Amino acid sequence: MDGPGVGWYLIVAAILFGTGALGVMLRRSPLVVLLSLEIMLNAANLTLIAFARQHGDLAGQVFALAVMAVAAAEVAIGLGLIVAMARRRLVLDVDRASALRG
């Protein structure tokens, strides 16, 4: 394998995951929270693909493809929820959407 070893890809994935986690925990706009979630999922995908290359095993890539499908489903539902919130004239702020807190 020419160029950088797998470890370098894993470091990029770790930084990306940290960035995404920070976005999910800090931001209040539900849209940006969803976007940050996408970053986290993609960081996990990068790790899966890096290890698939390291071990020469395609199962990692197959799993990454399944993660992609689940991420697409999650976005469809998440955006549907946000649009439903907007229709009911609720404030689009995850800190104030606390009716299910119990």
Added chain:
Amino acid sequence: MGNFLVWLVWFLAAGGCLATGIAVVSVTNPFYSALSLIGNLASLAVLYLLLAAEFLAAAQVLVYAGAVMVMFLFVVAYLGGRADAPWAGGPPLLRTAAVVAAAALLVEVVVVLGLAWGDSLQDPAEVSDSFGSPAEIGELFLTDHLLAFEITSIVLLVAAVGGVVLGTTPEKEETE
């Protein structure tokens, strides 16, 4: 020479990936956040190519940068100014805790990587040219991972039905 080029491409893709990732989280306007995420996904596709995952790189661009992001941009456009929540919030204690938790995750992974750097992360396996091609991945999906394939289709079906149910206006609201 070829080696240098690979490093250069890796450096550009990784740098673009991290820069756009930070932009997604830090920009105030959700529209620019979504645009940065497209850049992020595109640079990730380049990294996938360097890791011999051609099919996944193509799927990444088609599914994410294409379909998913178009959906995002439509919703951002539909919501307009209402999508702009305050940047961050909550008690300062919670915010500090969030930063500490994210930093802890990062440090943890980097330490584990540092410990494994010398032995298990060296000497990647030799792979054939067809590694990561659509044909090989398709064959795996239809043989070893058939159950995962079928369950994925059910997940997508449920998500599609759920999206329709969430998007349908209840009758009493139609009069407004």
